[in-house]
Amino acid sequence: xxxxxxxxxxxxxxxDILKAAEEEGNAKPTRILQKANLPxxxxxxxxxxxxxxxxxxxxxxxxxxxxxxxxxxxxxxxxVRRAESFLSAFGVSL
Numbered sequence: 151x152x153x154x155x156x157x158x159x160x161x162x163x164x165x166d167i168l169k170a171a172e173e174e175g176n177a178k179p180t181r182i183l184q185k186a187n188l189p190x191x192x193x194x195x196x197x198x199x200x201x202x203x204x205x206x207x208x209x210x211x212x213x214x215x216x217x218x219x220x221x222x223x224x225x226x227x228x229x230v231r232r233a234e235s236f237l238s239a240f241g242v243s244l
Contacts, residue, residue: 163188163196164205165230168223171206176216 158166163186170185171177177185183193197217200206205223209216219227237243 160196161230163192164200165227167193167196167200168205168219168227171217171219172224172227176209176218178214178216182217 166186167182167188170182173185174181179190179193179197182188182197183190186193188196197206197208200223201208203222205220205226207218207220209218234243
């Protein structure tokens with residue numbers, strides 16, 4: 151099926167957002183948009199869910215807003231990478 155792209159799973163999107171926050175340290179929304187390759191409304195929906203789950207924190211510093219990965223978020227990234235490694239041994243991907 152040429153020309154069809156596989157949609158990313160919610161876990162993959164969460165991972166992309168968390169990795170962007172981890173790489174940036176204090177990730178501004180624009181950087182997360184770019185690194186996770188998401189439109190603003192979808193990014194904000196997923197970011198809100200990650201905040202609710204305790205994987206990401208929102209920090210407001212005057213007029214600036216940025217996101218920081220939490221220790222729980224770092225653990226999530228580590229465990230998903232471990233699961234990906236395990237699954238890839240069987241030819242399966244997330």
